[in-house]
Amino acid sequence: MKLPKDVKVIKGNRENVRARMDREDVVYQRKAGKNLHIRFIYPQQDNVDRKYPLVMHIQGSAWFEQNLNDHLLDFKEIVTAGYIVAIVEYLPVPYGIFPSQVEDAKTAMRYLMKNVDDYPIDPENLFVMGDSSGGHAALMCWATWNTNKLDTTTQPLPQIRAFVDLYGVVDLATLSEDNPSENYESIGTPEAQLLGGYTPEQHPEAAEKASVLHYITESTQTEPLLVLHGTKDSLVPFNQSVRLFVHSQKMNQKVTFYAVEDADHGKSIFYNEQTMQVMIDFLDKHKTSNYNWF
Template sequence: MEVFVMEVKEWSYEEYPSFDEPIDGVERIPTTGDEKGAYIFSNVEYARIDETTLHLQIIVPRTRNTTDSDETYPCIVYVQGSAWLKQNINSKLGVLSRLVEKGYVIAVVEYRHSGIAPFPAQAIDTRNAIRFMKIHADEYKADSTKMFVAGDSSGGHSAFFSQLVKEDSNENIYPEVDANVKGIISMYGALSIMFEDGMPSTLNHHQPDSPEGMEMGGVDLRNNPDLCRKMSVECNINEDTPLPPILMFHGTKDRTVNPKISVVVYKLLKKYNKNVKLYMLEGADHGGSEFFTERILDIIEEFIQSNISD
């Protein structure tokens, strides 16, 4: 039997010979090179503030045909929620990859949790993450002119405030770059702490050891209405507040963040003639796969595509 010995060298894909020898009982499955996938750059450092190092999990679209291409994609800086406590930063990488496969770069933000720094540290960290992705767009196939910010639960809160908090010069580690985006996406965002029933399952609501109390520095918010207003989206917007288009989702049976919070914010945004759309997911609780169905991903994609050229 003749044995062919292949030359050992740095082969390019184009010149490498295909193994086409017919083998009895072996089925050959054709491929195109356009099969969609995603690649994760893990633990990319984007900031170091007060001895705390912060990372991004950056997911990029990948196919065989685009691995070495110069193609770029709109980028979503996504803030993983955690009740402002320490995040499980990898918890949604799987479902977020579904959106990446549609042609989007996603950078998942690790923020300084409330045990390290109080509000608005998380929004400032999100702003620095946006700036980092703009600066390093080429490395991760992102289009720096097509940036969006998104988040779930407390991450939705940080996403909103990343576009409301502007006075962050002391912790802006990329002063030459702005943190503006083309749109905000809030998934069941914890956008307000103004309501007694705003967090229906938080028994220590507004107390110093509650998530929102810790977020404001371990304060008893029952006696600090000004701090409640400072941390609530609807108390920090008016008709002159510059905001990009906004897309919101909330479950009708959310036991963690009362769905009426998104409704209150939505109604106020509408009152001030802001570009906003709210979808209520019937029967959905706080998070879950209901928020990443093909229908929801299509809505997100339509939102992004309709705003990238504005």
């Protein structure tokens, strides 16, 4: 095609990947009278029909009602690197007390695998990720995925290649020690709501069962875990992830830990280019080797 004089030309990139969303979310279960949703972000390439690895992300919200849009733009680079991101909603407190969130995440993954032919998902390359309270649920999944613990059924779960924890709560019993300026003794706190209206001090047994360290021993079978946490996190103390990393090293678990300097609880300093590349490199490292998309 001959172009008119002075028309400027931009060369199209046949390997470019864009991110797209469906118009409506998927309801994966109805629980306590509430529909729980999955919001998908897909990679899209012109004239390409293929299956993509899946990152199932458990949304953070202090265990309350979740905003599934919170990280849509933060995760765009993961999608354009060739991954489907499925953001999972769980039943919020005070209705969903522990371990409801963990059960919901496992139910969501079973739903996705049951209906995998409806999506461009490669079931051989599955990842689980979560941030904040969703990071807490992701950690609980990491510690119990290969067991029947914290689950509603003994139906086998699919193999997960690796897990990602973004500034998740690790140990409810030590939150007050790690952040003395915060009041964790009120039954109105998110932690108390998670435990059914009891503070960790009031119900230490429940707090222990809701803490990932309780489940990690030398014999625990886990997949590789990536942990990222801002050093100036004002909501979930940075030392929570330090506790997880130190304990996991003692128990010979495969954990990689990155401290994000000067970053608060998520936000722009945390979700920077280097942080996102660390996450993508970790996913790429652990997916099956027969992928060479670009």
